[in-house]
Amino acid sequence: MNFITASSAIREQRVFQNHHEIFRDTQLVLDDFLLATYQALAIDYPKFYKMDRSSQLGFLASEVLLRENIIQSYSHESVALVLANAHASLDTDLRFYESMKSAASPALFVYTLPNIVAGEISIRNRIKGENAFFVTPAFEPHTMSLYVDTVLEKPQTQACIAGWIDVLHGHYDVFLYLVEKEKRGLSLDHKPEELTTLYQQYYGTVDGRSEKTDH
Amino acid sequence: MEQLMADLKKQIIEALNLKHLKPEDIGDDQPLFVEGLGLDSIDALELIVLLQQKYKVKLANPQDGPTIFKSVKTMAEFIRANQPA
Numbered sequence: 001m002n003f004i005t006a007s008s009a010i011r012e013q014r015v016f017q018n019h020h021e022i023f024r025d026t027q028l029v030l031d032d033f034l035l036a037t038y039q040a041l042a043i044d045y046p047k048f049y050k051m052d053r054s055s056q057l058g059f060l061a062s063e064v065l066l067r068e069n070i071i072q073s074y075s076h077e078s079v080a081l082v083l084a085n086a087h088a089s090l091d092t093d094l095r096f097y098e099s100m101k102s103a104a105s106p107a108l109f110v111y112t113l114p115n116i117v118a119g120e121i122s123i124r125n126r127i128k129g130e131n132a133f134f135v136t137p138a139f140e141p142h143t144m145s146l147y148v149d150t151v152l153e154k155p156q157t158q159a160c161i162a163g164w165i166d167v168l169h170g171h172y173d174v175f176l177y178l179v180e181k182e183k184r185g186l187s188l189d190h191k192p193e194e195l196t197t198l199y200q201q202y203y204g205t206v207d208g209r210s211e212k213t214d215h
Numbered sequence: 216m217e218q219l220m221a222d223l224k225k226q227i228i229e230a231l232n233l234k235h236l237k238p239e240d241i242g243d244d245q246p247l248f249v250e251g252l253g254l255d256s257i258d259a260l261e262l263i264v265l266l267q268q269k270y271k272v273k274l275a276n277p278q279d280g281p282t283i284f285k286s287v288k289t290m291a292e293f294i295r296a297n298q299p300a
Contacts, residue, residue, distance in 0.1 A: 035234065046253065049234045103268050106260035107231065
């Protein structure tokens with residue numbers, strides 16, 4: 001049995017770590033909110049400014065997920081990454097298409113693949129383990145848990161960052177979680193039912209049922 | 216020349232999404248790549264596009280890139296020398 005040991009989410013201009021709200025600014029449009037979150041988290045990583053929205057969302061959610069240095073004890077090769085979304089890189093594809101009407105932007109072009117966000121998270125955290133990116137109509141706990149368990153069956157893999165990073169036209173949904181062989185942190189069984197509950201609980205949180213925790 | 220360099224700094228910040236910088240943070244002679252602003256090869260392509268779009272100047276020989284994009288000042292000198300009348 002593997003365990004879900006940590007989670008993070010970004011929804012409706014609010015940022016959560018293990019269901020505790022750590023930042024919010026619901027007045028801002030997405031691009032400004034992403035920048036405000038980056039500043040609020042006091043991150044120093046200038047490449048963030050060049051990322052597309054999907055990578056910025058994934059980067060910020062991963063920073064929150066891993067902010068207690070919870071994967072530091074693992075070798076770079078033993079951490080895997082399994083991500084999914086519904087709209088691939090369409091948000092950036094459309095912006096790149098628009099840029100082609102004047103001059104195609106090379107900086108946008110490099111983000112016209114959905115798995116670039118996995119690369120950005122890997123570079124930031126020096127992750128060199130297995131990675132995969134799925135495009136599915138909605139977050140699929142059964143598919144994700146099955147695949148993550150398969151990855152964790154390999155002796156060289158000790159932990160897996162997994163989740164959902166979807167964005168299109170300013171609408172987004174980001175949910176990341178860490179799965180480990182060791183029981184700690186949230187200590188939830190890595191089963192589809194638990195994953196479904198965890199994912200949906202963030203919607204409950206967004207609906208106002210959680211207590212706000214100032215950053 | 217001063218105005219051109221001031222314009223270039225604003226345009227570089229906008230084109231390369233360097234939202235953490237202000238024009239005054241970029242020195243006229245400050246290296247743009249590696250140890251300076253830390254720009255990369257994709258940024259170099261963006262600067263080529265910027266020169267074509269804003270100043271109608273084309274980089275005929277890509278090997279000249281490191282010299283032309285050494286700093287804001289070298290970019291401005293290249294524009295001055297090659298901009299259509």
